[in-house]
Amino acid sequence: MTHIGDPAGDQILADITEMLAHTRLDIVTILTTLTASLSRRRRGTWFAILMNKDPSTSRFMVADDPNPALAEWFRRYVTTLERPEILPTAGMSRKVIDTGQALLLPKVSAEHFLTHITQTGMAVYRQNPPPTETEFFGLMLVPMHAGEATIGTLGVIDWGAVQHLSEEDVDWVQAIADRAGLALEHAVMHGAAIYRLERLAALRSIALAITSSDDLRLTLEVILEQATTKLAVDAAGVLLVDEGTHEMFAGAVTGFHSTSIPNYRIPIDGDLRDAAILRREPILTDIDRVDHGQRRSLFAREGFQFYLGKPLVARNKLVGLLEVFHRTELEPDQEWIGFLETMATTAAIAVDHAAMHEQLARAKPAPPPHLAPAPELSRLERWILGLVIDGATNQEVAEKVHLSQNTVKFHVRRILQKAGAANRTELARIATQQAWL
Numbered sequence: 001m002t003h004i005g006d007p008a009g010d011q012i013l014a015d016i017t018e019m020l021a022h023t024r025l026d027i028v029t030i031l032t033t034l035t036a037s038l039s040r041r042r043r044g045t046w047f048a049i050l051m052n053k054d055p056s057t058s059r060f061m062v063a064d065d066p067n068p069a070l071a072e073w074f075r076r077y078v079t080t081l082e083r084p085e086i087l088p089t090a091g092m093s094r095k096v097i098d099t100g101q102a103l104l105l106p107k108v109s110a111e112h113f114l115t116h117i118t119q120t121g122m123a124v125y126r127q128n129p130p131p132t133e134t135e136f137f138g139l140m141l142v143p144m145h146a147g148e149a150t151i152g153t154l155g156v157i158d159w160g161a162v163q164h165l166s167e168e169d170v171d172w173v174q175a176i177a178d179r180a181g182l183a184l185e186h187a188v189m190h191g192a193a194i195y196r197l198e199r200l201a202a203l204r205s206i207a208l209a210i211t212s213s214d215d216l217r218l219t220l221e222v223i224l225e226q227a228t229t230k231l232a233v234d235a236a237g238v239l240l241v242d243e244g245t246h247e248m249f250a251g252a253v254t255g256f257h258s259t260s261i262p263n264y265r266i267p268i269d270g271d272l273r274d275a276a277i278l279r280r281e282p283i284l285t286d287i288d289r290v291d292h293g294q295r296r297s298l299f300a301r302e303g304f305q306f307y308l309g310k311p312l313v314a315r316n317k318l319v320g321l322l323e324v325f326h327r328t329e330l331e332p333d334q335e336w337i338g339f340l341e342t343m344a345t346t347a348a349i350a351v352d353h354a355a356m357h358e359q360l361a362r363a364k365p366a367p368p369p370h371l372a373p374a375p376e377l378s379r380l381e382r383w384i385l386g387l388v389i390d391g392a393t394n395q396e397v398a399e400k401v402h403l404s405q406n407t408v409k410f411h412v413r414r415i416l417q418k419a420g421a422a423n424r425t426e427l428a429r430i431a432t433q434q435a436w437l
Contacts, residue, residue, distance in 0.1 A: 012038075012041050012042065012172065012176075013172055013175055013176060015037070015041065016034070016037055016038065016041075016176050016179070016180075017176075017179050019033055019037055020033070020034070020179055020180060020183045021183075023183065025183075025186055025187040025190040025191070026187055026191070027050065027059065027184060027187050027188065027191070028059075028061070030180065030183050030184055030187055031048045031050065031059065031061035031184075032061055032063070034046075034048055034061075034154070034176075034180050035047060035048050035061050035062060035063035036063040036065065038063070038156070038176070039063040039064050039065040039066070039071075040065045042156070042163075043066060043158075043162075043163060044064070044156040044157055044158045044159070044163060045062060045063075045064040045067070045070050045071055045074055045156065045157040045159070046062065046063055046064065046154075046155070046156045047060065047061065047062040047063075047074065047154075047155055047156070047157075048060070048061050048062075048144070048152065048153070048154050048155075048180070049089075049093050049144075049152045049153045049154075049155075050144070050151060050152035050184060051089055051097070051151055051152050053333045053335075054331060054333060055089055056089055057089060057331070058089045058093065058152060059152075060075075060078050062074045062075055062078075067132075067159075069131050070130060070131065070132060070157075070159065073128075073130050073131050074130075074157070076128070077124055077125070077128070092139075092141055093141065093152075093153045093155075096141050096142070096143050096153050097143060097150050097152070097153060100143050100150055101143070102140070102141065102142040102143065102170045102174060103139070103140070103141040103142075103155075104139075104140050104141075104165060104166075104167065104170055105138060105139040105140075105165075106138045106161065106164060106165045106166065107136050107137075107138055107161040108136065108137065108138070108139065108161075109135060109136055110134070110135065110136075110137070113137070113139070130159075132159055132160075134159050134160045136160065136161040137157060137158055137159050137160060137161050138157070138158030138161040138163060138164075138165045139155065139156075139157055139158070139165075140155055140156050140158070140165045140169060140170060140173060141153050141154075141155035142154055142155065142170060142173050142174045142177045143174075143177065144177040144178070144180060144181040144184070145177070145178045145181045146181040146182055146184065146185035147182075147185070151181055151184065151185065152181070152184075153177075154173060154176065154177040154180065156173070198230060199230050199339055199342075202226040202229070202230050203226075203342065203346065205222060205226060206219075206222055206223050206226060206343075206346050206350075207346070209222040209223075209350075210346075210349065210350045210353055214354070214357055216251070216350065216351065216354035217251065217252055219350045219354070220238050220251050220252035220347065220350065221252050221254065223238070223252075223322075223343060223346065223347050223350065224236045224237065224238065224252055224253070224254040224255075225254060226343070227322070227324060227340070227343050228254060228255055228324075230339060231324060231332075231336060231339065231340060231343075233255075233306075233324045233325060233326045233330070234255050234304075234325060234326050234327050235253070235254060235255030235256050235302070235304070235324070235325040235326075236253070236254055236255060236322070236323060236324045236325065237250060237251075237252065237253035237254070237256075237322075237323045237325075238250075238251040238252050238253075238312070238320055238321070238322055238323070238347060239251065239266065239290075239320055239321040239323065240319070240320045240351065241268065241318055241319050241320055242265075245265070246267065246268050247265045247266055247267055247268060248265075248266045248268055248320070248321060249263065249264065249265055249266070250263070250264065251320065251351075255325070256302060257301075257302055258298065258301065258302065261298065262298070264291065264294060264295060266290065266291045266294060266295075267292075268318070269289065269290070269292075271289075272290075272311060272318055272321070273318050282310065282311070282341070283308055283309070283310060283337065283340075284308065284309035284310070284311070284321075285307065285308060285309075286307075287299060287307045287309075290309055290321065290323075299325070302325070302327070303327045304325040304326065304327060305326065305327060305328055305329050306325065306326035306327075306328065306329055306330045307323065307324070307325055308323070308324050308332070308340065309321050309322070309323045309324075310322045310323075310340055310341060310343075310344035311344070312344055312347050312348035312351060313348055314348045314349065314351060314352035315352065319348055319351045319352060319355070320347065320348070320351050322340070322343060322344045322347050324340065374431075374434065374436035375415075375418035375419055375436075376418070377415065377418065380401065380411065381411055381414065381415050381418075382437065383400075383401060384397055384401065384408065384411050384412065384415065385415055385427075385431060385436070385437065386437055387400055387401075388412065388415070388424055388427060388428060389427075389428045389431055389432060389437065391428075394408045394409055394412065397412075412424070415427065419431065
């Protein structure tokens, strides 16, 4: 048996502390290193529980180096309760977190143990018992602290109660749990800082796309690429409003498996055009409310289980809808929702920018035609050119300029050559269009 203060206990604490100091600032890496290292140094199935931002659920990691089958059973047990590596913050772990006091059960029967877990956990345990037959086992669970806050728990299951868990064991495991808690707090802060920097970079990329391109589809594709990456969703799309028909249509989509998506024209729900309702209910969670089930078969083929829609509003008017989809359920926190709303605001600006650019293009008068420079003409040639434009014949020109007809013909040929015209008619047209006189 290992106790803190004993050489073996001191060594385990020193080894784990050293490993945590050199472990990458990543929650999963820290939890994996912690449980795996403990299971290699002390028999038992070691597990760590870290509360999520939503404290009703926790992240879970388990390891048992000598007996991985037990660790896998425990992992499946937790998966059945919620989903992979996530479990409800309930039962004994909830009690330890709430009280801040360690739980020590050195030797308890399986039947007595079941009275300490939730009804769901009890049913799962009875349907799928652990792969080792043991009448008794021990359990130790200590709170994991970060400063004054309790952020999770660290524990071990002693199958067969052969380790004789004691209060001395609680002491050294508690010391490790607190060191791990500080490492996890640093990892959370580090990850949050990187996360926010990446989102700021995404918004800068979108702003650059809006200001540097007049192609709305290209800008929307940039927005959707950033949305799927930074929100970690499988697919996204933007519906745009057609003011002429009062319908919405797909402006851009990404992440769909279908290679050909029908060109849906979706009538706009009256609520979506009401600014007061949009302010009161800014996030849509029901796809059918948007399209009245028109796209239901498409989404079923895609396997979407999660949907959020954020109306795009510019100048107090609906201009579109930003939609995100995922093929498993998501539990977005407020920061996630906040970034979705920021992306929607940016998309609304892009749509409004494109609409104003189009209006300006329609209102702007057509530019004057490009004027080619007039050929170098003598004073006499400019006089003759003016008479030719007026439709005068060679004889009439000769009479006006007091020259022979042959001389006038010579000058007319030179003018045609300089102007690059084939005949007098073309010469008159070119000179008039180019305003040579």
